[in-house]
Amino acid sequence: KRKEDYKLRELRIFLRDICRKLASNRRFYKFTKPVDLEEVTDYLDIIKQPMDLETMMTKVDMHKYNCAKEFLDDIDLICANALEYNPDRTSSDKQIRHEACSLRDHAHALIEVEMDSDFEIECQDIAKRR
Ligand SMILES: COC(=O)[C@H](Cc1ccco1)c1ccncc1
Numbered sequence: 001k002r003k004e005d006y007k008l009r010e011l012r013i014f015l016r017d018i019c020r021k022l023a024s025n026r027r028f029y030k031f032t033k034p035v036d037l038e039e040v041t042d043y044l045d046i047i048k049q050p051m052d053l054e055t056m057m058t059k060v061d062m063h064k065y066n067c068a069k070e071f072l073d074d075i076d077l078i079c080a081n082a083l084e085y086n087p088d089r090t091s092s093d094k095q096i097r098h099e100a101c102s103l104r105d106h107a108h109a110l111i112e113v114e115m116d117s118d119f120e121i122e123c124q125d126i127a128k129r130r
Contacts, residue, residue, distance in 0.1 A: 004126045008066060011123050015060045015071050018110055022075075023053040028103045030096060031078050035085075046085050051077040066130055067123035068111050079104040 023032045034052045035043050043050070051074050065071045082100035086093040 007119070007122060007126065008063070010119075011065065011067065012060050012063070014115065015065060015068070016057065018071070018107070018114070019053055019057045019060060021110065022103065022107055023057070025106070027099055028053070028106075030099060031082070031103055043085065047081045049077060049081070051081060053078070066127035068115055068120050069124060070127065072108060072111065075104055075107040 022028055032053045034050055034055060035047075037043055056071070056074050059065060059074070060071075079100040082096050086096045
């Protein structure tokens with residue numbers, strides 16, 4: 001195990017905790033599991049890269065994230081997908097767009113507060129080399 005492998009293990013522990021906090025917030029329950037493609041039959045016609053918090057937890061475990069920015073890129077994808085698939089001025093579309101923006105802002109704020117900025121810079125340097 002190289003020194004940087006210990007840093008990435010610390011990153012995974014940190015990201016699992018962030019993911020758990022977001023997934024346990026009832027405001028974000030629509031984003032906790034993949035959109036049901038049997039229920040929403042046109043979803044993949046519109047959304048080319050589905051994403052959700054359970055999938056992100058699996059990606060943490062599979063060492064898919066080498067820095068917090070890569071994790072936040074998937075959070076931003078969850079939000080962008082919700083805005084794209086639910087664009088109408090109906091109250092239900094407005095509600096999920098508000099929840100998506102709230103998820104995005106909460107995730108960025110949580111990481112900003114809880115993550116040491118030097119640690120993220122070290123992780124981004126590892127990410128570049130891989
Ligand atoms: C991230 O979740 C979504 O984009 C689905 C799309 C969807 C439309 C119909 C069933 O599901 C959603 C779920 C609940 N309320 C609004 C939209």
